[in-house]
Amino acid sequence: MSTELLPPVAPEVLAGAVEQLTARLRKKLDATIAECGERAAAGADGAVEVRFGEDTVVTLRPGPAGAVTEAGQAVCSCLLAPRCLHRAAVLGAAPIAEVSGLSGPTEPGADASARSGGGADGEPAAVPARPTAPYVPSPASPAPSSPSPSSSPSSSTGSVPSEGAGETALTPAQTRAGTALWEAAAEALSAGVAAGGAVVQAELLRAAHSARLAGLPRAEAAALRVVRGLRAARDRSQGQRLGDLADAFRALLAGAAPLASGTAGAAWAGGARRAYEQGGSLRVYGLCREPVLSATGYGGVTTHLLGADGSGYTLSDVRPGGLGRARGAGSASVALGGGILDHAGLARGGLLIAGATVSADGRLGAGRSVRATPLRGVDWSKAPVAALFARPVHEAVAEALAVAAESGTGPDAPGAGLLGCDVEVVGAAGDHLVARVLGGGPLVRLRPAHPHPELPHAANLRLIAAFPGLALRVLGRPDLDRAATLRPLAVGPVPGTTHTLRLPEEWRGRADLGYDRLQGDNVPRVAPAGADSRTGPGPVSAGPDPLAEAPLWRVRRLLETGVAGGRRAVAEAARGTEAAGFAVPLRRAGLVGAARLAQDLTAEADRRPRDSFGRLLDPSADGYARAWLASAVHLAAAERFLVAASWN
DSSP states (O other): OOOSSSOOBOHHHHHHHHHTSOHHHHHTHHHHHHHHHHHEEEOGGGOEEEEETTTEEEEEOOOTTSSBOSGGGEEEOSTTTTSSHHHHHHHHHSOBOOOGGGSSOOOTTOOGGGOTTOSOSSOGGGSOSSOOSOOOOOTTOOOOOOOOTTSOSOSSTTSOOOSSOSOEEOOHHHHHHHHHHHHHHHHHHHHHHHHOOHHHHHHHHHHHHHHHHTTOHHHHHHHHHHHHHHHHHHTTOTTOOHHHHHHHHHHHHHHHHHHHHTEEOTTTSOOSSOOOEEEEEEEEEEEEEEEEEOTTSEEEEEEEEEETTSOEEEEEEEEEOHHHHHHHHTTSBOOSTTOOOBHHHHHTSEEEEEEEEEOTTSBBOOOTTOEEEEEOOOOTTSTTTHHHHHSOHHHHHHHHHHHHHHHOSSTTOOOOOOEEEEEEEEEEETTEEEEEETTTOOEEEEOOSSOOTTSTHHHHHHHHHTSTTOEEEEEEEEOTTSTTEEEEEEEEOOTTOSSBOOOOGGGTTOEETTTOOOOGGGSOSSOOTTOOTTOOSSBOOOOOOHHHHSTHHHHHHHHHHHHHHHHHHHHHHHHSTTSTTSHHHHHHTTOHHHHHHHHHHHHHHTOOOBOTTSOBSOOOSHHHHHHHHHHHHHHHHHHHHHHHHHTO
């Protein structure tokens, strides 16, 4: 089904259209939606027309923002309009509009064109999913401990663990919105992808709209992420992973549970925009540039900066334009306080900012009162940047995992910072590069920060992999979903070594892997003395993977089975031939909590008591959703533990 011509539709408009349908028409809705993409045609004055027969035409007239935001902008010529199947089907086939409340942060004294993100409203996914600010700890701050994979976060399916930290009292309206969101998410999870059609999605959209009206924009964003995941899975879109949808369900349910109970973490009760505060005078130094691409057609660049006190900052320029915008923005001018640098110069230079405005996650604002003066950059081997590479990698990853677990897993939640380390190249292993952290560190997998073939990330890593023994200083973002995996953003030479990168002087000791293309003359041809002769350009072993070797994959497969086929599929899996031996491998590996919670899930999925007339005594999906969530949260905690262990 091609829906390229259809404009985005606000969630509440689609939810209202589906609610107006009769029960008979709702049964036909999914089949009718599948036909709308082929019927769409461009109309006059920017309108889009979808014709059903000779006398029935649905016309969408998007507003100035390019989206259908009001019910009157979607009209049908049939006699049943606006409560007709045609209108609801066309709205259901159109993409869901981005949440306008989750655009860039509001800054004091800044207009809409001067926001730090540089993009249009309604593009929360344009920034990197992980936190962009590097973390430099104080010497007194110990690394947080990771949870044991054998411990259970919940003693029974009746109590649901929350992934957020701290509790904030909610208003009655927010509690009601949280309850509606939990109920809609539970029903969607019970239905699964197989039965999660337009009607189920509309209930989620209605609950999401209620969350926005109650001042819970992040809860709304989590619900919209689930709806988009359901749509992509049902359409079998390329790149859609069932595991991503399972993680989206976990994030939504884990956030909706405390909302429904009247308390929630500060991340879920926060405002729609990231508020900027006055930061006074700042001296920041460039670290690297990172191209940004979103699935909704936005592109741009994020430049990572480090303050003189070790605090991390970012400056982004993201607007509609896709790949071309992402490639060109790397050399675009920096719109900050009249500064004369471009992003390429800022990544290797610095700024002295007067009257700075800074958001909680380190984004620099571009208000009218901000003034910036260019500074000379700092080499990676000198303070304050050298502190990024001095910290042991296992401590940095443990801190990143703790921050990610505390902040939640929503699309705009802050995440781990940048990690720096010195490595020695071992060779290529499949689609990634294997390197060993110098100083007795672990083997790590270096994967492209962005897989798009038109961006040079993958090509640069392939070139580096052809030179085993090469010493690199790497700055990147740890992949918290994979064992010992780093997604490098920039590389440079290791001080005091001879077999390392030789970069042009104008690059100032670093290469941005998303913009700069390494050449053969950037690498010395002579192998270092004492290099392992067994390594070569051929494939090498990436070392043990505790996450892949653990039997936790059985739990994830069970959870993903529930997401794909719903409650019935989990119940059928419990009756299959593998049911008897399902918990044995988990218990043998010491994962007693995971085994118990998985068994509770299968038992709850199969619990459907009926009366003498065959009617369900308890049709609610609440108990099943709680059992699924308890198992999912425990799995996430166990996987975090194994990821942290892989960096030791």
